[in-house]
Amino acid sequence: MFEDLSFSLEGGSALVVTGANGIGKSSLLRTLAGLVPLAQGSIRLEGGAPDTPPQEHIHYFGHQDAVKPALSALENLQFWRNFCAAAHGSGFSGDPMEPLKAFDILGIEHTAQLPAAFLSAGQKRRLSLCRLLVTPRPVWLMDEPTAALDRVSESQLLDLMNAHLAAGGLIVTATHSDLALEKTLNLHLQTGDAADLPLEDAPQ
Amino acid sequence: MAFWDYANPTRFLKLVQVVLPWLTGLCVVAFAAGLYMSFFVAPEDYQQGQTVRIMYIHVPAAWLSMMCYSIMAVSSLGTLVWKHPLADVSAKTAAPIGAAFTFMALVTGSLWGKPMWGTYWVWDARLTSVLVLLIMYLGLMTLWRTMDDPIKAGKAAAVLTLAGALNLPVIKFSVDWWNTLHQPASVMRLDGPTIHPDILWPLLVMAVAFTLLFFVLHLMAMRNEILRRRVRTLRLRAASAAHPRSAVATAQPAE
Amino acid sequence: MSTWAIVLFQRDLRLSVRVGGSALVGVLFFLAVVTVIPFGVGPDLNLLSRIGPAILWIGALLATLLGLDRLFQADRDDGTIDLMLMAGRPLELVVLIKCLAHWVATGLPLVVAAPLLGVFLNLEPAAMAAVTLTLLVGTPALTLIGAIGAALTVTLRRGGLLLAVLVVPLAIPVLIFGVSSADAAIHDPVPFLTPFLILCALSLIAAVIGPIASAAALRFAAD
Numbered sequence: 001m002f003e004d005l006s007f008s009l010e011g012g013s014a015l016v017v018t019g020a021n022g023i024g025k026s027s028l029l030r031t032l033a034g035l036v037p038l039a040q041g042s043i044r045l046e047g048g049a050p051d052t053p054p055q056e057h058i059h060y061f062g063h064q065d066a067v068k069p070a071l072s073a074l075e076n077l078q079f080w081r082n083f084c085a086a087a088h089g090s091g092f093s094g095d096p097m098e099p100l101k102a103f104d105i106l107g108i109e110h111t112a113q114l115p116a117a118f119l120s121a122g123q124k125r126r127l128s129l130c131r132l133l134v135t136p137r138p139v140w141l142m143d144e145p146t147a148a149l150d151r152v153s154e155s156q157l158l159d160l161m162n163a164h165l166a167a168g169g170l171i172v173t174a175t176h177s178d179l180a181l182e183k184t185l186n187l188h189l190q191t192g193d194a195a196d197l198p199l200e201d202a203p204q
Numbered sequence: 205m206a207f208w209d210y211a212n213p214t215r216f217l218k219l220v221q222v223v224l225p226w227l228t229g230l231c232v233v234a235f236a237a238g239l240y241m242s243f244f245v246a247p248e249d250y251q252q253g254q255t256v257r258i259m260y261i262h263v264p265a266a267w268l269s270m271m272c273y274s275i276m277a278v279s280s281l282g283t284l285v286w287k288h289p290l291a292d293v294s295a296k297t298a299a300p301i302g303a304a305f306t307f308m309a310l311v312t313g314s315l316w317g318k319p320m321w322g323t324y325w326v327w328d329a330r331l332t333s334v335l336v337l338l339i340m341y342l343g344l345m346t347l348w349r350t351m352d353d354p355i356k357a358g359k360a361a362a363v364l365t366l367a368g369a370l371n372l373p374v375i376k377f378s379v380d381w382w383n384t385l386h387q388p389a390s391v392m393r394l395d396g397p398t399i400h401p402d403i404l405w406p407l408l409v410m411a412v413a414f415t416l417l418f419f420v421l422h423l424m425a426m427r428n429e430i431l432r433r434r435v436r437t438l439r440l441r442a443a444s445a446a447h448p449r450s451a452v453a454t455a456q457p458a459e
Numbered sequence: 460m461s462t463w464a465i466v467l468f469q470r471d472l473r474l475s476v477r478v479g480g481s482a483l484v485g486v487l488f489f490l491a492v493v494t495v496i497p498f499g500v501g502p503d504l505n506l507l508s509r510i511g512p513a514i515l516w517i518g519a520l521l522a523t524l525l526g527l528d529r530l531f532q533a534d535r536d537d538g539t540i541d542l543m544l545m546a547g548r549p550l551e552l553v554v555l556i557k558c559l560a561h562w563v564a565t566g567l568p569l570v571v572a573a574p575l576l577g578v579f580l581n582l583e584p585a586a587m588a589a590v591t592l593t594l595l596v597g598t599p600a601l602t603l604i605g606a607i608g609a610a611l612t613v614t615l616r617r618g619g620l621l622l623a624v625l626v627v628p629l630a631i632p633v634l635i636f637g638v639s640s641a642d643a644a645i646h647d648p649v650p651f652l653t654p655f656l657i658l659c660a661l662s663l664i665a666a667v668i669g670p671i672a673s674a675a676a677l678r679f680a681a682d
Contacts, residue, residue, distance in 0.1 A: 035541055035681045056547035064538025070477040071470070082466040085547030131542075284675070336628045343625045350615055359679040360611045364625060367607055367672045371629045374661070378632035381654075382639065 007187060011047075011091040011138070014161070014171040014181045019189030025174035026062070028189070029141045032172060033060040045139070047090035057087040058139040063147070065128040069117035073108065073127050074099060076116055081134040092168040094136035102130040106156055121148045129157065132164075140164060142173040213430045216290060220427050224420065231420050234413035241406035255319050260406055262312035264414035265305045266330075269337060272302030272418065276344075277369040280362035290426070292358030293433075295365060296348055297425035301418060303341035309334055329383035333376050340368050354433060463548055464556050471560035474533075482568045485522045489569050492518035493576045504581040511580035512590045512641035516634055518576075519569050519594055523601040524626060526565045528619040530557065530609040531677060540613075544681055550674040558599075558606050558669065566598040589644030589651070593658060597637040600662040603669030604629045610676035633661050 005028075009015050017025050030036045032043060034055030045054040067076050077099045086096065103109040106126040111119055119127060125148045132140060140161070146154050161171055162182055173179065242260035249256035276298045282291025313331055314324040325331070344361055351357035476482065496514050497507060507514075534540045543553055573594050577587040608626040612618025640654035 030541075033541070033545060035544060052547065055545045058545060060541060060545055062538055062541065064541075066537050066539040066542050068470075068474060068537070068539075070474055075470070075473070079466055079470045080542070083463045083546055083548065084542070085463075087547070336631060339624070340628045343621075343628070346621055347611065347625065350618075350621060356614070356679060360676055363672050363676045363679070364607070364611055367629065367668060370668055371632070374632045374664070375628065378635040382635045 006041075007185075009170055009172070009185070011089075011168045011170060012165050014165055014173065014184045015187055016179060016181070016184050017172065017174040017187045017189065018176070023189045025189060026143050029060070029062070029143050029172065029174055033058055033141050035060075045089070047092075048138070049087060049089070052087065054139075056085065057089060057137055058141055059132045059135070059137045061128065061132060061140065061142040061145060063143055065124045066131075067116045067119070067124045067127055069115065071116060072113050073103070073116050073119065074112040076127060077102070077130050077134060080131045084131070084135045084137075086135050087137045089138040089168075092136075092138040094138065094164065094167045094169060096136050097133040099130065099134055102133040105133070105160070106130060106153065122150060122153060125149060126153060129160070133160070138168070139170045139172070142171065142175075144175060145173055146175065146177055146179070213290065217427060217430060220423050224423055227416060227420050227423070231413060231416035234409060234416055238406060238410040238413040241409055245402070246406045247402050252319065255316060258312050258316040259403075260410045262309060262316060263407060264411045265309040265312060266334065267411055268414050268418055269302060269306035269309050269334060271415070272298050272305060273337065273341075273365075273369065273372070275422075276302065276365050280365040280369075283358055283362040284366070290430075292354070292362070293426050293429045294422070295362060296354075296358065297429050298422055299341055299345050299348070299361075301421050301425065303338060303345065305414075305418070306334060306338045306341055310338060327383070329380045332383070333379045336375055336379070337372070344368075354436070463546075464552065467553065467556050468560045471557055472564055475561065475564035478533075482564050485526050485565045486568045486572045488525060489518045489522045489572055490576065492521055493579060497579075508581040508583070508586070511577060511582045512586065512593075512645070513638050514580060515573050515576060515590050515594070516597075516637050516641070519566075519573070519598055520601060520627075520630060520634060522569055523566060523598060524605055524608075524623045524630075525619065527561075527602070527605040527609045527626075528612065528622050530561055530606060531613045531673075532609070532618075535613050535680070540677060541681060544678065550677065551670040554606060554610070554670040554673045554677070555603075555666065558602050562599050562602045566602055570594045570598060583645065586641065586645045590641045593637045593641045593655065596655070596662055597633050597658050600633045600658075600665040601630055603662075603665040604633070606669050606673045607676065610673035610680070613677065613680050633658070633665075636661060 007015065017028060019025055027036060031038060034043075034053065043054050045057055048054065048057045066080075071079070081096075081099060088094075097105075100109060100112065103112055106129060108119075108123050108126050108130075111123060111127075116124065116127065129145075142161075145157060145161075149157060158180055161173075161179070165171060165182055171181070238260070242257055246257070246260070248254060276295045279291045279295035279298065282288040283295065310331065313334070317326055317328075317331075318324050344364060347361050347364060348357050351360060493514055500506060500510070531540065534543070544550065570591060573591045574587045577590060582590065605622070605626050607629070608622035609618075611625065612622045615621065636654045636658040639649075640651055640658055643649050643651045643654055
């Protein structure tokens with residue numbers, strides 16, 4: 001799928017992946033998440049817990065929300081909080097957040113006791129975001145994070161992402177819209193017909 | 205390292221081209237000898253008369269039905285553990301051949317059973333085990349057919365083949381147990397050391413002929429499968445001609 | 460067991476109880492199977508009591524297989540499986556716990572219903588107890604073996620029938636020893652314990668092979 005793709009990212013910075021539809025942004029994120037095996041090459045995470053594969057330091061926030069309609073919003077979040085193992089890395093100082101506080105930040109605290117079936121698409125998306133807050137993990141992989149979010153939630157999301165970067169985390173995000181993130185690098189995916197520009201390691 | 209050299213499909217196809225005519229010739233000779241021996245050399249059975257000659261088809265077919273599954277199990281290990289690119293092709297193409305031999309073993313078994321037991325089907329431990337094996341073959345073939353992506357289908361089928369291989373002895377054991385519980389001792393016993401050389405030799409030659417036949421068919425089927433996959437890849441490429449075949453990245457720091 | 464295992468178990472149990480009442484549907488199906496068989500073989504009570512254990516076992520096998528197709532599919536459809544693969548928990552154990560929860564929600568009700576249905580089949584109290592006991596030990600094996608099929612067909616839109624075809628050959632030993640130990644308790648050609656202990660062994664083997672094979676299949680289905 002990809003050729004000659006290499007990049008490195010330091011703690012506290014974000015990589016914004018752009019490119020045309022179907023170019024493989026989602027596949028790149030899924031590969032980084034360890035869900036698609038690598039044909040060649042390697043993914044390394046420095047400063048992570050030893051004996052733990054990189055994908056267990058990663059929160060993957062994809063197109064699907066992994067929200068069960070039959071459970072209440074709080075039950076959904078509680079499950080992920082207890083099921084997903086937290087991970088720490090050197091230089092990353094994220095703290096776990098209480099589920100209700102996460103709801104509060106994202107403005108869905110009134111839905112906590114409601115079955116998730118009654119939530120709108122945007123609310124489900126925000127509920128899924130809360131998952132990233134209640135279990136600290138240094139790397140966030142976000143595929144179109146602003147999809148289905150209104151303008152207010154989008155700015156809340158940006159605040160959260162900036163806070164994650166400030167705590168020393170990493171973010172790799174695929175997006176079409178401009179995100180006002182601090183310390184970003186751009187990765188623009190193009191078709192193979194374009195000049196073969198090897199990707200240099202990012203400064204900083 | 206010869207094993208790994210032939211991991212390359214092109215090299216494998218070349219090898220097949222060289223080996224196949226010889227193998228086919230050997231197979232024909234073995235069949236001519238085996239059939240001649242089993243029809244004209246081997247004696248009639250004093251009880252069963254001419255019907256005993258079904259054995260020369262039935263026993264090799266049954267033997268192959270087992271060998272075929274073993275080859276599939278080894279190929280599945282090759283797919284999952286060694287990630288050998290031809291292992292999955294080998295497993296996939298062995299399944300229909302194995303199913304065919306299993307079916308042949310069942311049909312000849314029941315044809316032989318008619319004069320012996322007076323009925324075409326008896327829930328004999330052996331026949332039942334072979335029937336279960338046939339269902340497993342057919343299930344595996346269906347699994348391969350229902351999945352579009354050959355790589356995914358190959359891995360899924362490999363998991364099932366290995367689970368089946370672990371279970372086969374258990375199934376055999378339980379069917380034997382079940383059978384002795386419900387029926388008196390088995391009607392016929394072909395194995396055992398007391399088999400007469402007049403019968404043994406034709407049987408062995410036929411077994412060799414069947415084994416050669418399997419390899420001829422298997423190599424042919426593998427060749428076809430490799431070509432079929434190439435056609436599939438070419439079609440996928442043709443369909444995405446407007447699209448990139450591969451993506452490369454360019455990047456520049458923002459800000 | 461650690462917290463995550465308990466949480467997963469509770470979640471799956473809650474989901475199966477809340478969504479569609481799968482436990483009830485399974486028992487209803489079981490009842491339907493047991494009801495149609497006398498129409499097929501005739502109302503002879505002696506015959507029915509003789510083949511009663513077999514009828515109950517086949518009914519339980521079919522009910523278990525039919526309920527299995529959503530075991531992993533629901534979690535795959537909404538992306539949960541991806542997150543479970545990344546959660547840092549051994550997938551084999553996750554599968555084992557999911558199977559356990561699924562069994563409690565769908566298999567255990569069948570075991571509880573078996574004595575009641577035994578009344579329809581004119582089973583002696585001893586036979587009823589024996590069938591119930593063998594079902595209690597044997598149905599987890601059916602769920603665990605069926606999980607392999609469920610994991611293999613997780614990407615298929617309509618994998619239910621294929622699942623049954625793939626799993627039935629692997630489930631034959633469980634059926635054989637389940638029915639023969641129930642039979643052994645009634646009219647003893649062999650002591651009850653021999654087939655019963657083999658049945659227990661089969662369940663334990665299934666508890667190893669099932670999760671390992673299912674986890675492998677789920678990993679391959681992720682990409």
